[in-house]
Amino acid sequence: MDIQKRVNEIYNELVNIRRELHMHPELSENEYETMNRICSYLDKWGIEYKKSVADTGVVAIIRGREGGRTVAARADIDALPVVELNDLAFKSKNEGIMHACGHDIHTAIHLGVARLFKEMENEFQGNVKIFFQPAEETIGGAKRMIEEGVLKNPDVDYMLSLHVMPSLDVGEIEIKYGKLNAATNEFTIRITGKSAHAAYPEQSVDSIVVAGNIIVALQTLVSRNISPLNSVVLTLGKINGGTKNNVIAGEVTLSGTLRTLDEDTRNYAKKRVREIVENTAKAHGASATVEFDEGYPALINNDEVVDALKESAESVLGKDKVRLKEYPSMGADDFSFFCRETKGAYYNLGCGNRDKGWTWPLHSGKLIADEEAIKVGVVLQTVTLMKLLKK
Incomplete structure (x- = not known):
């Protein structure tokens, strides 16, 4: 199959799919209508799915000739x-909800990829x-999808x-070897002091003062505990405390986020946050606890997959x-x-257009x-997946 030619032929249909998805966005864990729309297209094209x-979520599978590797793509x-805030003909119809992160385009791209591989099922192993x-x-x-065996x-x-x-700009991509995105840990700090009348501070352990010292002390985590050659972000985004002037x-509660790029740094930074918080509170006669929520791990690309992607992109788009x-x-x-869990790579696909001012x-x-990004994405994903099938 001439992949570029075939993508040009189905492009208008994929744009219409994208616009339909854009008009009917759904929030996380509520994507029921989106799921059914995806399935309707897979049914139309005779593609097996669960x-x-x-x-x-939906898992589509296209089975080529027997044997060979199994490759996957995520949308x-x-x-x-x-x-x-845009006055588009296909503006969101669900008030207060928008595909503001481009997942409608991701979905349309990968529906296109699924369709092409279905049409080529006798051409690959x-x-x-x-x-x-x-x-x-x-x-x-x-x-959750991994836990369900996908x-x-x-x-x-x-x-x-x-x-x-x-x-x-559309037609450009950005790739990276190795570490690409940070691991996340949301955290909550609870400080317990002793309340008293504002006129008699000697009877209190002022949790707001303790919180202030903890906030300042935590700034040393990045500046003095982590190498300047290693990236770490610690942000306190919320503080609550007090009942009356x-x-x-x-009591005071602080909450924030910790971002790191590898597990060793992640574990060390969490340890230091606990030590700084607990000991600073103790020095002021208070007590404090830190609770971490395990977020996403660091996203680390596999060099072998990035190599395949780079070769495909230079061939399709130009160096x-x-x-x-x-x-x-x-x-x-x-x-x-x-x-x-597997060898993977993640990259950025240009969807901007500086000439039209589309850079928000x-x-x-x-x-x-x-929407030309849909065309580029379908071609590049298809060509790269085909290359990986042959490894």
């Missing part, structure tokens, strides 16, 4: 609680799985995923359109769970993506 994986399908994954924005739907029977050898990026607070990302992002994506960032209510 629905209700991790409640609202996240959930939307965000964002008000759409092995299997192709497409995961339409829920809840990337919240609870980590990737982990990487097994047949076992996945290589895997790809992508994310649209408005800072890149003339009452010294007995000048393939950018090598120099530094990791401290943002996160739950595709990292897949990369822990992800998660913005003004995000407009150039």
